Amino acid sequence: MGLKTFRPLTPASRFKELPDFAEITKDKPEKKLTTPLKKSGGRNNNGRMTMRHRGGGHKRKYRIIDFKRSKRDVVAEVLSIEYDPNRSARIALLQYPDGDKTYIVAPAGLEVGAKVSAGEKVDPKVGNALPLKAIPLGSAIHNIEIIPGRGAQMIRSAGSQAILASREAGYALIKLASGETRRINEESYATMGQVGNTDHMKVSSGKAGRTRWLGRRPHVRGMVMNPVDHPMGGGQGKSKGGGGRHHPMSPWGQLAKGFKTRRKHKTSDRFIVQRRKVKAKK
Numbered sequence: 001m002g003l004k005t006f007r008p009l010t011p012a013s014r015f016k017e018l019p020d021f022a023e024i025t026k027d028k029p030e031k032k033l034t035t036p037l038k039k040s041g042g043r044n045n046n047g048r049m050t051m052r053h054r055g056g057g058h059k060r061k062y063r064i065i066d067f068k069r070s071k072r073d074v075v076a077e078v079l080s081i082e083y084d085p086n087r088s089a090r091i092a093l094l095q096y097p098d099g100d101k102t103y104i105v106a107p108a109g110l111e112v113g114a115k116v117s118a119g120e121k122v123d124p125k126v127g128n129a130l131p132l133k134a135i136p137l138g139s140a141i142h143n144i145e146i147i148p149g150r151g152a153q154m155i156r157s158a159g160s161q162a163i164l165a166s167r168e169a170g171y172a173l174i175k176l177a178s179g180e181t182r183r184i185n186e187e188s189y190a191t192m193g194q195v196g197n198t199d200h201m202k203v204s205s206g207k208a209g210r211t212r213w214l215g216r217r218p219h220v221r222g223m224v225m226n227p228v229d230h231p232m233g234g235g236q237g238k239s240k241g242g243g244g245r246h247h248p249m250s251p252w253g254q255l256a257k258g259f260k261t262r263r264k265h266k267t268s269d270r271f272i273v274q275r276r277k278v279k280a281k282k
Contacts, residue, residue: 003199006206016206019199023090025112026080029063030093033103037062037086039215057215060085066094066102067143067151069118069129069189078114078127081106088158088200092127105143105156107193118189126193132164132172133186139164142195144174145188152191158200161193179277222251 002022008014042054063084076094079101084091092106094116110116110127118129124136131148135141140161143152155162155176163175171183205211208218227234231253232246240246248256 003202012207012209014206015204017202017204018206019197019203021083023081023196024083026082026093029061029082030101030103033064033093033101034061035064053217053219054215055217056212058085058213062086063091063103065091066104067153067156068149069104069191071096071100071102071118073117073119073122075115075117076102078110078112078116080112081110087156088197089156089195090158090197104191105152106196107142107191108159108196108198109193110196124192127191129189129191131187131189132174132184133167135164135172135190135192137164137166139192140194141174141190141192143189143191144184145190146184148185148187148189152189156195158195158197160195164190173273176276179274180272181274183271183273222249 002020003017004020006013006016037060039057040051040054042049042051044050063082063086074096076096079093079095082091082093082103087105090106091103092110093101093103095101104116104127107126114127116127120131120134122128122130124130124134124139129143132141132144141164142155142161144154144162145151146153160177162177165173165175165181167173167186170186172186172188174182174184176182222230222232223239225233230251231249250256254261
């Protein structure tokens with residue numbers, strides 16, 4: 001994937017960098033693999049807004065992704081690489097010999113016509129899914145199952161990958177991009193390679209309107225609100241967060257910087273071998 005820039009003929013095009021979609025080979029999704037997607041607008045089932053800054057946006061259809069790679073030891077052919085409006089990564093359409101079609105998250109380097117499969121004895125090449133016990137150490141992997149058989153839950157966004165560091169006592173040690181090392185059952189499946197669309201984080205929309213098309217509404221800073229609306233609001237003239245030197249916090253009083261929100265006794269703590277990197281204090 002590459003990015004395209006534009007001549008600065010308008011303020012919107014001056015800093016605009018968008019995907020060139022050169023890898024996309026099909027415009028419309030497979031009809032049988034789509035389902036309607038209803039927008040919530042940030043409201044819950046009572047109609048109350050529980051998530052701010054959501055609403056509007058272009059109409060979408062959800063693409064059904066096969067995160068379990070349920071067909072084992074069957075070779076499938078990649079028919080197309082497609083755009084998915086519901087995720088940052090691209091998706092690949094697979095066709096099996098019996099005519100069934102499924103979508104998977106497209107790894108970097110996967111091309112139309114490639115053959116991929118899932119199983120314990122398949123080759124560890126890009127796009128193939130294997131249990132962690134069968135993957136060579138040091139390999140880059142994505143679409144990792146946390147619990148065997150549940151389906152991939154980790155490393156699914158554009159450009160992400162994890163490294164299989166080692167194996168011990170029925171568990172595989174996975175090195176995540178954050179620096180965290182985590183134990184995962186070696187029977188869990190993972191897909192070889194790095195998730196595609198690696199330039200996604202370099203995209204610059206160029207204008208507020210394009211952000212609205214994605215369903216994101218404006219985010220107003222708490223510091224410019226009134227005291228009745230936000231703890232950091234108010235003050236005579238421009239102030240550093242409220243009437244005094246107020247610590248950054250959410251509208252409901254939760255500290256926003258440095259305050260640890262993870263539960264102290266969480267079930268999954270026993271699977272974390274090494275915490276993610278912490279910036280050294282100067």
